[in-house]
Amino acid sequence: xxxxxxxxxxxxxxxxxxxxxxxxxxxxxxxxxxxxxxxxxxxxxxxxxxxxxxxxxxxxxxxxxxxxxxxxxxxxxxxxxxxxxxxxxxxxxxxxxxxxxxxxxxxxxxxxxxxxxxxxxxxxxxxxxxxxx
Numbered sequence: 001x002x003x004x005x006x007x008x009x010x011x012x013x014x015x016x017x018x019x020x021x022x023x024x025x026x027x028x029x030x031x032x033x034x035x036x037x038x039x040x041x042x043x044x045x046x047x048x049x050x051x052x053x054x055x056x057x058x059x060x061x062x063x064x065x066x067x068x069x070x071x072x073x074x075x076x077x078x079x080x081x082x083x084x085x086x087x088x089x090x091x092x093x094x095x096x097x098x099x100x101x102x103x104x105x106x107x108x109x110x111x112x113x114x115x116x117x118x119x120x121x122x123x124x125x126x127x128x129x130x131x132x133x
Contacts, residue, residue, distance in 0.1 A: 002069050002079045011058050013065045015087070017079050023087035025065045027057035036060070040108065041115025060111065067107045082107075 005014040013025045027033070034053060037043045042056040068080035082100040085092045092100060113121060 002072070004066055004069055006062055006066070011061075013062055015065055015069060015080075015083050017084060017087070021084070021087050023065075023083055025061050027054070027061040029054065029057055033057055033060075040111045042111075063111055063114065064107060067110050068103065071103060071106055071110070 001018060003016040005016070006012075007014070011027060014022055015025075016022045034043070034057070037053070037056045037060045038046055040060060042060045043053065048056070065083060068083050072078070072080040080103065081092075081096060082103045085096065085100060
Protein backbone atom coordinates (compact mmCIF):
# COMPACT_ATOMS: atom_id res chain seq x y z
CA UNK A 1 0.00 0.00 0.00
CA UNK A 2 1.17 3.51 -0.78
CA UNK A 3 1.69 5.77 2.24
CA UNK A 4 1.14 9.53 2.08
CA UNK A 5 2.74 11.88 4.60
CA UNK A 6 1.79 15.55 4.62
CA UNK A 7 4.07 17.83 6.62
CA UNK A 8 2.20 21.11 7.04
CA UNK A 9 5.03 22.80 8.94
CA UNK A 10 7.75 22.08 6.38
CA UNK A 11 5.27 22.06 3.50
CA UNK A 12 5.97 18.83 1.71
CA UNK A 13 4.09 15.70 0.68
CA UNK A 14 6.00 12.42 0.81
CA UNK A 15 4.59 9.46 -1.08
CA UNK A 16 6.14 6.13 -0.10
CA UNK A 17 5.46 3.08 -2.24
CA UNK A 18 5.15 -0.45 -0.86
CA UNK A 19 8.76 -1.26 -1.75
CA UNK A 20 10.11 1.81 0.08
CA UNK A 21 10.66 4.03 -2.98
CA UNK A 22 9.72 7.64 -2.17
CA UNK A 23 8.95 10.88 -3.89
CA UNK A 24 8.71 14.22 -2.12
CA UNK A 25 6.71 17.12 -3.53
CA UNK A 26 7.12 20.72 -2.47
CA UNK A 27 5.39 23.80 -3.86
CA UNK A 28 7.22 25.57 -6.67
CA UNK A 29 6.81 29.35 -6.93
CA UNK A 30 7.47 29.92 -10.62
CA UNK A 31 5.28 31.61 -13.23
CA UNK A 32 4.00 28.32 -14.62
CA UNK A 33 2.91 27.06 -11.19
CA UNK A 34 1.23 30.34 -10.33
CA UNK A 35 -0.66 30.29 -13.64
CA UNK A 36 -1.68 26.67 -12.98
CA UNK A 37 -2.90 27.58 -9.47
CA UNK A 38 -5.03 30.30 -11.02
CA UNK A 39 -6.41 28.03 -13.77
CA UNK A 40 -7.27 25.31 -11.22
CA UNK A 41 -9.07 27.76 -8.95
CA UNK A 42 -6.56 27.92 -6.10
CA UNK A 43 -6.04 31.62 -6.86
CA UNK A 44 -9.04 33.73 -7.80
CA UNK A 45 -7.42 37.08 -8.48
CA UNK A 46 -4.22 37.96 -10.26
CA UNK A 47 -1.93 39.46 -9.14
CA UNK A 48 -2.31 38.27 -5.56
CA UNK A 49 -0.34 39.06 -2.42
CA UNK A 50 2.78 36.91 -2.05
CA UNK A 51 1.43 35.16 1.07
CA UNK A 52 -1.81 34.30 -0.72
CA UNK A 53 0.21 32.90 -3.63
CA UNK A 54 2.41 30.82 -1.31
CA UNK A 55 -0.64 29.35 0.44
CA UNK A 56 -2.36 28.59 -2.86
CA UNK A 57 0.75 26.86 -4.21
CA UNK A 58 0.99 24.76 -1.05
CA UNK A 59 -2.68 23.76 -1.26
CA UNK A 60 -2.25 22.85 -4.93
CA UNK A 61 0.87 20.77 -4.22
CA UNK A 62 -0.68 19.05 -1.22
CA UNK A 63 -3.82 18.12 -3.14
CA UNK A 64 -2.05 17.06 -6.34
CA UNK A 65 0.02 14.11 -5.15
CA UNK A 66 -2.67 12.90 -2.75
CA UNK A 67 -5.18 12.90 -5.59
CA UNK A 68 -2.80 10.85 -7.76
CA UNK A 69 -2.77 8.17 -5.06
CA UNK A 70 -6.53 8.33 -4.44
CA UNK A 71 -7.22 8.00 -8.17
CA UNK A 72 -4.89 5.00 -8.46
CA UNK A 73 -6.60 3.30 -5.53
CA UNK A 74 -10.07 4.05 -6.96
CA UNK A 75 -8.96 2.37 -10.19
CA UNK A 76 -7.76 -0.71 -8.28
CA UNK A 77 -4.05 0.00 -8.79
CA UNK A 78 -1.33 -0.44 -6.19
CA UNK A 79 0.09 3.01 -6.88
CA UNK A 80 0.02 6.04 -9.13
CA UNK A 81 1.95 5.26 -12.30
CA UNK A 82 2.73 8.98 -12.71
CA UNK A 83 4.20 9.30 -9.23
CA UNK A 84 6.05 6.00 -9.53
CA UNK A 85 7.83 6.99 -12.75
CA UNK A 86 8.58 10.45 -11.35
CA UNK A 87 10.14 8.78 -8.30
CA UNK A 88 12.16 6.40 -10.47
CA UNK A 89 13.40 9.22 -12.67
CA UNK A 90 13.04 7.01 -15.77
CA UNK A 91 11.56 8.00 -19.09
CA UNK A 92 8.52 5.75 -19.43
CA UNK A 93 7.71 3.74 -22.57
CA UNK A 94 5.14 5.44 -24.82
CA UNK A 95 2.25 3.23 -23.67
CA UNK A 96 3.03 4.07 -20.06
CA UNK A 97 3.44 7.75 -20.93
CA UNK A 98 -0.08 7.72 -22.36
CA UNK A 99 -1.35 6.33 -19.05
CA UNK A 100 0.62 8.96 -17.12
CA UNK A 101 -0.81 11.73 -19.33
CA UNK A 102 -4.34 10.41 -18.76
CA UNK A 103 -3.79 10.22 -15.00
CA UNK A 104 -2.43 13.77 -14.94
CA UNK A 105 -5.42 15.13 -16.90
CA UNK A 106 -7.84 13.47 -14.47
CA UNK A 107 -5.98 14.75 -11.40
CA UNK A 108 -5.97 18.31 -12.78
CA UNK A 109 -9.69 18.00 -13.54
CA UNK A 110 -10.30 16.76 -9.99
CA UNK A 111 -8.40 19.74 -8.60
CA UNK A 112 -10.36 22.19 -10.72
CA UNK A 113 -13.61 20.47 -9.77
CA UNK A 114 -12.77 20.74 -6.06
CA UNK A 115 -12.16 24.47 -6.38
CA UNK A 116 -14.76 25.75 -8.82
CA UNK A 117 -17.49 23.10 -8.68
CA UNK A 118 -19.49 21.17 -11.23
CA UNK A 119 -21.69 24.08 -12.35
CA UNK A 120 -18.70 26.19 -13.40
CA UNK A 121 -17.12 23.29 -15.32
CA UNK A 122 -20.38 22.51 -17.11
CA UNK A 123 -20.86 26.20 -17.94
CA UNK A 124 -17.31 26.41 -19.36
CA UNK A 125 -17.92 23.29 -21.41
CA UNK A 126 -21.24 24.62 -22.72
CA UNK A 127 -19.73 27.97 -23.67
CA UNK A 128 -16.94 26.31 -25.63
CA UNK A 129 -19.20 24.01 -27.67
CA UNK A 130 -20.01 25.16 -31.19
CA UNK A 131 -23.61 26.09 -31.75
CA UNK A 132 -25.70 23.61 -33.70
CA UNK A 133 -28.40 24.67 -36.11
